[in-house]
Amino acid sequence: MDESLRRVAAGLGVGRAHHHIFLCVDAAEPKCAPPVEAAAAWAHLKRRLAELGLEGRVHASESLPCVMRTKAGCMRVCRGGPIAVVYPEGVWYAGITVPVMERIVVEHLAGGQPVGSHRIAGAPLRPFKA
Numbered sequence: 001m002d003e004s005l006r007r008v009a010a011g012l013g014v015g016r017a018h019h020h021i022f023l024c025v026d027a028a029e030p031k032c033a034p035p036v037e038a039a040a041a042w043a044h045l046k047r048r049l050a051e052l053g054l055e056g057r058v059h060a061s062e063s064l065p066c067v068m069r070t071k072a073g074c075m076r077v078c079r080g081g082p083i084a085v086v087y088p089e090g091v092w093y094a095g096i097t098v099p100v101m102e103r104i105v106v107e108h109l110a111g112g113q114p115v116g117s118h119r120i121a122g123a124p125l126r127p128f129k130a
Contacts, residue, residue: 018067019067019086019108020086021068021069021086021087022071023070023072024072025073025082026072027073032077032083033081037082041100041101048101048105049105083120087124088124089114091119092119093118
């Protein structure tokens with residue numbers, strides 16, 4: 001494996017993340033949410049993670065946990081969006097506006113408490129056993 005790829009991953013905080021949030025933003029055919037609303041929620045997520053020192057990039061102290069974030073094309077729920085899912089808890093959220101994203105960032109990603117009012121499902125990932 002190319003060592004430069006390992007350095008890039010480490011620089012992004014891979015391996016130190018305590019949460020990973022996926023948000024539907026770039027659907028080829030947006031069916032469940034206006035693209036402008038999804039883009040605003042994504043921009044808010046990026047800004048707030050940086051302001052709170054939770055962004056994935058290397059911190060002053062590399063021992064600090066971080067939050068990874070990923071744009072998703074579609075979360076396949078196809079209504080009530082934008083949709084987000086937060087791992088490792090596997091909490092699914094609907095209706096992600098900027099104020100809702102603020103609550104997810106502060107209460108769930110920074111505080112460890114899922115936001116019940118917009119939660120539509122939840123199940124942590126489990127190892128597959130054949």
